[in-house]
Amino acid sequence: MKSDLIKFPLGFWTGLQQLGIAPHDAARKAGLPLAVITQSPAVTPAQYFKIWQAYSDLAGGPAAAIIKLVTVFETTQYPPSVLATYHARDYRDALHRMSRYKQLCPPESLRLTEEGEHCTIKLEWKRSEQPGPPVLAGTTLAFLLELGRRGTGQPIAARSVEFAHPMDDVQALEAYFGCPVRVGAAANRLTLHRTDLDRPFISYNRELLEMLTPVLDRTLDEQLSRSIPETVKWILKRSLAGGGLDIQTVASELGLSDRTLQRRLTDEGTSFKRLLTQVRHEQAREYLTDPSLDIKEVAFLVGYEDQNSFYRAFRHWEGDTPAHWRTEYWEANPPS
Structure with missing residues (x-):
């Protein structure tokens, strides 16, 4: 269906270039035409996953690919839906916005739960029969933590991270997340300390949010018939x-x-x-x-x-x- 197609943000290819990876090498390794870069057409979930897997292979494995991309990726390259989260009032507002606007990206969704002293964010694939590659799951969860670090200007550490797939360098991932990382779990989850959600964002920009939010909400409402x-x-x-x-x-x-x-x-x-x-x-x-x-x-x-x-x-x-x-x-x- 048309709604299943995904359009790669141009910032993704720029991010690969910053890491010294030629976008056309990733496209070739994924077995896709170079038009995915030059014309930025919509791709199927299967093609989307192939590109992520190709990037993982070229970067030296999932762990390295995850850490490199989320730390090198420049905020200015964020698409509008992500930019709205970066300029939120606080970490909680940012995560709720991210959970909401993730609905604009067909292959994945986020389920956020606050309970006791913890906040758990579970990554779910919209097509359970076709789960995404480890590098995509890891990058999604790592970006949620990176969002909090950049927004607050504080070295926030997670409480725990779980991955459904094996990872090649758990120690490196634990160093990045600042907490234990479990592989072979039932689901992909990032658990944060709930108190961190109250931290204000130094990047808060009310005026920009007032411009972006109505546009994004209208887009989402049209897509979901909300x-x-x-x-x-x-x-x-x-x-x-x-x-x-x-x-x-x-x-x-x-x-x-x-x-x-x-x-x-x-x-x-x-x-x-x-x-x-x-x-x-x-x-x-x-x-x-x-x-x-x-x-x-x-x-x-x-x-x-x-x-x-x-x-x-x-x-x-x-x-x-x-x-x-x-x-x-x-x-x-x-x-x-």
């Missing part, structure tokens, strides 16, 4: 603790006027106020299951400066206090 209410809820979820909960701010991110946004939400049978309430309710339940957060923190994370206002809202949603709801949840699901 509804406006779902998009609004996604924006609200990543904005709860940092303000920006008014309809004007959200409409601006979508490249719409607040009246147009409200009209489109009305057409979908909902309203901005209702979506904000839904997001606060859903996030409150999720945060209350986390033993590391006290109720005052939960109130702040879902956008309430006044703890009493949060208590009243939660009682309205659940017919119970946050503390009692949490106790009953833990009794049914004891924290590990």
